[in-house]
Amino acid sequence: MTASEVRSLFAVASRPEVVSLAGGMPNISGLPMDVVGSLLNNLIEKRGLTALQYGSGQGDPRLREQICEVMSATGVRGHPDDVTVTVGSQQALDLVTRIFIDPGDVILAEAPSYVGALSTFRSYQAEVVHVEMDDEGLIPDRLREAIRAVNASGRRIKFLYTIPSYHNPAGVTLPAERRTEILRICRQEDLLIIEDDPYGLLGFDGEVPRAMRADDDEGVVYLGSFSKTFAPGFRVGWTLAPHAVREKLVLAAESSVLCPPTFSQLAVSEYLSGYDWRGQVKAFRELYRERRDAMLGALSDLMPEGTHWTHPSGGFYVWLTLPEGLDTKAMLPRAVTNRVAYVPGTAFYADGFGSRSMRLSYCYPTPERIREGVRRLAQVVEQEVEL
Numbered sequence: 090m091t092a093s094e095v096r097s098l099f100a101v102a103s104r105p106e107v108v109s110l111a112g113g114m115p116n117i118s119g120l121p122m123d124v125v126g127s128l129l130n131n132l133i134e135k136r137g138l139t140a141l142q143y144g145s146g147q148g149d150p151r152l153r154e155q156i157c158e159v160m161s162a163t164g165v166r167g168h169p170d171d172v173t174v175t176v177g178s179q180q181a182l183d184l185v186t187r188i189f190i191d192p193g194d195v196i197l198a199e200a201p202s203y204v205g206a207l208s209t210f211r212s213y214q215a216e217v218v219h220v221e222m223d224d225e226g227l228i229p230d231r232l233r234e235a236i237r238a239v240n241a242s243g244r245r246i247k248f249l250y251t252i253p254s255y256h257n258p259a260g261v262t263l264p265a266e267r268r269t270e271i272l273r274i275c276r277q278e279d280l281l282i283i284e285d286d287p288y289g290l291l292g293f294d295g296e297v298p299r300a301m302r303a304d305d306d307e308g309v310v311y312l313g314s315f316s317k318t319f320a321p322g323f324r325v326g327w328t329l330a331p332h333a334v335r336e337k338l339v340l341a342a343e344s345s346v347l348c349p350p351t352f353s354q355l356a357v358s359e360y361l362s363g364y365d366w367r368g369q370v371k372a373f374r375e376l377y378r379e380r381r382d383a384m385l386g387a388l389s390d391l392m393p394e395g396t397h398w399t400h401p402s403g404g405f406y407v408w409l410t411l412p413e414g415l416d417t418k419a420m421l422p423r424a425v426t427n428r429v430a431y432v433p434g435t436a437f438y439a440d441g442f443g444s445r446s447m448r449l450s451y452c453y454p455t456p457e458r459i460r461e462g463v464r465r466l467a468q469v470v471e472q473e474v475e476l
């Protein structure tokens with residue numbers, strides 16, 4: 090195990106004079122803390138003996154029903170028996186990897202991919218083979234080629250890990266036709282899909298992309314989370330998995346945490362039943378949309394020619410690629426000196442690629458700070474181009 094590049098950045102990026110476009114912290118300033126406070130108070134007063142006790146390894150039954158209702162917004166019809174509550178979707182990634190991977194097995198993942206998944210895959214000694222994306226996400230033909238190449242080399246592919254909606258870090262979303270095609274390819278190849286969907290409800294255009302799991306009950310393990318639609322501090326996520334996989338997931342989860350935290354689960358459950366959570370998701374969308382607009386506006390006003398970036402329609406991230414010959418990791422100290430931080434692209438690849446790219450997050454700073462951050466970044470890029 091090694092520290093991720095994002096991790097070692099946090100200390101520098103959190104200095105107040107630095108505009109951090111690096112971290113992906115959800116912006117929970119819009120949460121009604123008085124409402125959350127009284128929900129939690131009530132929970133302890135009325136159901137304290139349950140809320141502070143051990144619970145079922147699979148997760149609270151009522152919360153699992155509510156999770157099915159939340160998933161229905163993405164078109165998924167799941168049964169509460171097939172849901173396992175996890176400690177964030179990060180634990181779900183850990184459990185899925187633990188039950189499927191033997192050292193040397195191959196996982197297919199988008200290029201780039203979520204840094205937290207890559208480090209989990211690495212810790213179980215999986216070999217990640219990246220599949221190219223474009224501005225519409227994973228390219229089906231490239232997936233076919235990757236499967237062929239890995240099979241020809243005699244290695245075993247265990248699953249495809251994908252983030253189809255509002256990708257972290259790429260900021261792109263897979264259109265419906267590609268989802269169908271990728272499902273078809275994976276069915277033909279008998280390849281399991283791990284669909285990681287923490288941002289699915291956070292689209293800016295009103296529509297919620299239909300999850301891949303909605304069109305395939307058997308071939309997809311769906312991972313969800315309340316970290317971005319409610320609050321990450323509760324650490325509540327889940328999996329929806331085919332029955333046989335679900336049984337193994339629960340066994341693996343029990344051996345690592347006995348049960349997910351009861352207090353957090355019941356807090357989320359009370360929030361879902363006692364508060365207008367859909368209204369809150371809408372408020373989050375507005376908050377992030379305003380910040381996305383600030384970032385895209387500033388980038389198109391200020392970035393030098395030859396720079397390319399994605400145009401997210403939801404989620405937290407823009408993926409920016411600099412002109413040929415530039416290196417975002419080498420440039421980072423100069424950016425920090427100019428009081429702006431980002432995550433270098435190589436953090437999101439298992440194979441050292443991505444050196445011309447960076448991830449910019451717009452989720453946390455104010456729109457004014459985002460514009461200022463992009464202005465500082467554009468200055469640094471301009472100097473690099475001249476060097």
Ligand code: PMP
Nearest residue numbers: 177178179203257285314316326
């Ligand atoms: N998957 C993706 C794509 C993410 O961006 C994150 C959080 N940054 C996670 C999983 C983990 O989230 P959590 O454990 O908070 O649910």
